[in-house]
Amino acid sequence: MNNKAHPLLWNIRQLSTLLPRSRVLRMYPLGFCRPQVVHSKWNPRIRLLNGFNEGLQPSVRYLFRDILKSVDGCIETKGISHAAVFKLDRVLYPRRLSSNSEHPLVSDGTSDHDLMKINFHHTSSEDVLTKKMRPIPMTHKKLAQECNSLSDVLDAFSKAPTFPSSSYFLAMWTIAKRISEDKRRFERQLMFGHPAFHQLCEHMMREGKIMHYDSLLFSLNAIVKLGVPQNTLMVQTLLRIIQERINECDERCLSILSTALESLKPCMNVTALRAGLRILVDQQVWKIKHVFTLQTVMKCIGKDTPLALKKKLEMKALKELDRFSVLNGQHMFAVLAAMDHRSVVLLHECSKVVIDNIHGCPFKVLISILQSCKDLRYQNEDLFKSIADYVATTFEIWKLKQVIFLLILFENLGFRPPELMDKLVEKVVKEPGSLNMKNIASALHVYSSLNHFHKGHNRERFLEAMVNALTVRLHHISSENLLDAVYSFCLMNYFPLALINQLIRKSIINELLTSDDTEKNIHKLRVLNACLKLDENAYYKAMHMQLSQLLPSPSHPNDKVAEVLRPSHPNDKVAEVLRPPHPNDKVAEVLRPPHPNDKVAEVLRPPHPNDKVAEVLSNLLEGEEYFTRDVQLPHDYHIDFEIRMDNNRTQVFSFSDTDADSATNMQRVALLCVPKSVYCLNSSHPRGLMAMKIRHLNAMGFHVILIHIWELRKLRMEDAIAFVRTKIYSNEALPTTDATV
Incomplete structure (x- = not known):
């Protein structure tokens, strides 16, 4: 055998x-x-x-x-x-x-x-x-081709239900994506009312534990996108099943799960699933092969992710930089913003990709990049200039509202694109009726905040076109919108008579003072009052007097006498803590006997930004009697330091010298310690509020000198003294044009 x-x-x-x-x-x-x-x-x-x-x-x-x-x-x-x-x-x-x-x-x-x-x-x-x-299995692609509506898919299911049920939900979502929003809303109502929909949901819940994991994730994403409420039994059941089977997740499933979680609101199951996803990503981050999957996961894990995991994902992205496509580079800004992780190196590299491939970039991508830069506090002048130049050179292909929306984002970032803003001015002058009320308010806000003036005669024509467009809609403008428009005109030193007369009516003022945002409205009305007093002729000064009568009067120093005579209240200590400091508090501080803990408090007190400037002035002028600190002026203006000099700015007078007060050649000098935020990005062009303050201080008789705090902090005492000496004793005029700081 x-x-x-x-x-x-x-x-x-x-x-x-x-x-x-x-x-x-x-x-x-x-x-x-x-x-x-x-x-x-x-x-x-x-x-x-x-x-x-x-x-x-x-x-x-x-x-x-x-x-x-x-x-x-x-x-x-x-x-x-x-x-x-x-x-x-x-x-x-x-x-x-x-x-x-x-x-x-x-x-x-x-x-x-x-x-x-x-x-x-x-x-x-x-x-x-x-x-x-043998029956041929029905795929979601074939269903989407054969059916024209969501109800047709449910009819096919009711005739011969086949496994898996995910094919029907995927087919319905495929059909919903290719129809209009109105028709999608109507089809969704028919879907919820279809008799087979409830049966399909039951099949989906029963088959969730046995179908493939990627099909389960695709089904959840399609169900949520179709508008099924998240608090329903089916959605919560699928979320629970996905949690139980999360160990089956591979790289493809990571991408699908991250996409599905983006459209889900926080709840117990979603929070648990997101925590499980973070653990899974932490284990598999170095095994991810596709850049798109990596970006999808980074966008999904959320802002409250531990910093260690954010750093690990950042290192993985930096490792894959050579494989980044143009879309990956454009998309990385939104990914980092969603993760709330400011990776300067990664942003710099992606900025180079965007700059090199800026032509043909879609509008939504440009908006996403600028919005992400604002959220991440990332300022790249080369990137912003590249976007602005691209839009300016292709100005004719953009809608007017798109250009204004881009300018709003530039204003939020502190960047002033002169060429693009000049293009918009020319467009408005040629077509004055092309703007609606929302665009007018936005354009006025941008031009006044960035303190931009068109070179030539188009500035007056631009402002007149804006005023005419608002005057036509004068009786339909809300009081807040009218105040915002007039406030913007005041920053630009332009005073439209018809709008101001409408604004200072007693009924409008009372409406503004009783609104929800009263403090903001009072601040803008006082700015208008100061502009009418300091900027224009006698006619506008009469309007200033009328507006002053309508505004609430500020607090007076004699109010403290009445405060002393008033009987004490248990809440006085709380009010004392919340009360802003008064200039006379320093006198009381000097007369108060010393306390043993004063030295400890002095050591622990954080240094004031202007302390170094005061020390520099004391060494430069050889004494503190030659300058005063924290001077309060009318119209709520405040200057950091005041110096008295001759008209040639060669000699400094002491404040204790009584003869200097009557001198005819004396000039008051105001030193303002300013941060970078008062200028446009990487320039010496002052923004709207700072330009208005300089203009009003000049009207009060001051010569204004701006001390850059961020520069002074980097210098040693000898260099700081030389820096301030050149500012005080030089005859240079204030910069009002673009110049690199």
């Missing part, structure tokens, strides 16, 4: 070398199958016998009929079906098949030529009949 079995086993080994790799379809529950490639772990005997079962001649098949029955039975019990089709690269000869001539596998009458005619791809009639009767 052993001698007879030896040739058979030898032939099987010879044939196993001829079999190529094949694809095996493993049947999962409910018939949802996925191809699985079998490499080394395979049984050559089973593969061979299945191949012979379908392809060999009857003489050979008759010999293996008993073995085939046993193998087929074993396969059926395991629930696995193999469909292996192979080709032989060489001809099987009788001598190769058998080493024992006494027991050949093929009869002696069979020639070599007949063996070459053996068809190894023969398919039986039973297999053909089975393929005809």
Whole structure:
């Protein structure tokens, strides 16, 4: 018996070398199958016998009929079906098949030529009949092509429900994306009222634990995008199942899960799932191969992610910089803003990508980049200038509201694009009726805040066009919008008579003083009052007197006498803490006896930004009697230091010198310690409020000198003294044009 079995086993080994790799379809529950490639772990005997079962001649098949029955039975019990089709690269000869001539596998009458005619791809009639009767699975792409509405998909489900249910939700979301918003809203109502929708939801909940993980995630994303409420049983059930099976998440599933979580509101299940996603990302961050998946995950994990994980994702992104496409570079700004992580190195590199490929950049991408820069407090003048120049050179292809929206973002960033703003001025002058009320208010705010004036006569024509457009809508403008418009005109030293007369009506003022934002309205009205007093002629000064009567009077120093006579109240201590400091408090501080803890408090007190300037002035002027600090002026103006000098600015007078008060050649000098925020980005061009303050101080008789705090802090005392000396004793005029700081 052993001698007879030896040739058979030898032939099987010879044939196993001829079999190529094949694809095996493993049947999962409910018939949802996925191809699985079998490499080394395979049984050559089973593969061979299945191949012979379908392809060999009857003489050979008759010999293996008993073995085939046993193998087929074993396969059926395991629930696995193999469909292996192979080709032989060489001809099987009788001598190769058998080493024992006494027991050949093929009869002696069979020639070599007949063996070459053996068809190894023969398919039986039973297999053909089975393929005809087997139902073809319905995919979501095919459903979306055959159906025209969401109700059609539900009708197809009610006729013959097939696994998985995710195909129907994906098909409905595919259809919803290609229709208009109004039709989508109507189709959504029909979907919720369809009798098969409830049944589909039940199927989805039952199949959630057995369908593939990526199909489950796609289903959740489609269900949420279709408008199914998040607090429904189906959505919460799917969220819970996704939590339980989160260990099945691969790189593709990470991207899908991150996209789905972006459209979900915070709740217990979403919070738990997001925490699980962070743990998973922390473990698999170095295994992520696709940049798009990395950016999707970074955008999803949220702002409250631990800093260590943010740093790890930043390092991964820096490692993949060489593989960044143009879209990846443009998208990285929004990703970092969503994660609230300010990576200057990554932003610099992505800025270079955006600058090099700025032409053809969509409007939404430009808006996203600028908004992200504002959120991240990232200022890159080259990036902003590149965007502004691109929009200015292609000005005709942009809508007017798009240009104004870009200018609003530039104003938030403190950047002034002169060419683009001049283009808009020319457009408004040529077409005065092209602006609506919202665009007018936005344009006035941008031009007044950035203190931009068009070169030439177009400035007056631009302001007149704005005034005319507002005058036509005067009776339809709300009081807040009217105040904002007049406030912007005042910053630009322009006073439209019709708008101001409408604003200072008693009914309008009372409405502004009783609104929800009273403090802001009072501040703007007082700015208007100061402009009418200090900027214009006697007619506007009369309007100033009328406005002063309507405004509430500020607090008076004599109010303290009444405060002393008033009986004490338990809440006086709280009010004392919240009360702003008064100039006379320093006198009381000097007269108060010293306390042992005063030195400790002095050491622990944070230094004031102007302390170094006071020390520099004391050393430069050789005494503190030559300057005063924290001077309060009318109209709520405040200056940091005041110096008295002659008109030639060569000699400094002491404040204790009474003869200097009556001197005719004395000039008051105001030193303002200013931060970078009072200028436009990387320039010496003052913004609107600072320009107005300088203008009003000049009207009060002051010569204004601006001390840059950020420069003074970097200098040693000797260099700081020289720096302030050049500011005080030089005859340079205040810079009003662009210049690099």
